[in-house]
Amino acid sequence: MVNAVLATSPIPPFLRERDLDDPARRLRTLCDVTCDVGSPLNVLPVYDRTTEWTEPARRLRKEPPLDLIAIDNLPSLLPRESSADFSRALLPLLLEYDVNPAWSRCMARFRRARAGLGPDGESGHRD
Numbered sequence: 001m002v003n004a005v006l007a008t009s010p011i012p013p014f015l016r017e018r019d020l021d022d023p024a025r026r027l028r029t030l031c032d033v034t035c036d037v038g039s040p041l042n043v044l045p046v047y048d049r050t051t052e053w054t055e056p057a058r059r060l061r062k063e064p065p066l067d068l069i070a071i072d073n074l075p076s077l078l079p080r081e082s083s084a085d086f087s088r089a090l091l092p093l094l095l096e097y098d099v100n101p102a103w104s105r106c107m108a109r110f111r112r113a114r115a116g117l118g119p120d121g122e123s124g125h126r127d
Contacts, residue, residue, distance in 0.1 A: 004033040007041040014043045020061055028065060029057075037074040 003014065012093045019025065035050050036042040051058050058068045096105050 001029070002031045002033065003026055003044055005043055006034065007036070007043055010040055013045050013090075015046050017046055018064060020046055023064070025061075025064055025066070028059070028067065028121060030066060032067050032070040037070070037072050038080070 001014075005117060015027075015030070020027075029086050030044070030046075032044050032047075034043075036044075036051060037048065047058075047068055047070060050072045053071060056071055057067045060068050087102075093100070093102075103106060
């Protein structure tokens with residue numbers, strides 16, 4: 001289960017301690033992106049502290065096993081991963097800057113567009 005709900009007013013919790021203690025529970029991993037520990041808006045009041053990058057998962061129950069991931073800055077990984085992926089894709093193109101004709105076409109298009117701007121960088125059009 002991944003919790004990424006932004007609660008702006010109190011709602012019933014998604015999970016309670018008794019849910020975790022149910023021997024028939026099938027849930028094995030709980031990932032709380034919101035990490036509202038201690039907040040009255042917490043929809044997962046089943047843990048008392050977040051996890052850390054050095055120990056990203058913590059066992060909440062042994063049988064059946066239930067692990068928690070609650071890193072309070074977990075969403076910061078998305079920009080990091082997307083930036084790394086974008087950089088990997090862009091680097092080979094940048095290394096061809098002086099030899100790839102696509103760059104010459106881009107520069108020519110940029111210069112044409114720039115020529116239509118005034119000295120202050122504004123277009124000559126007024127709305």
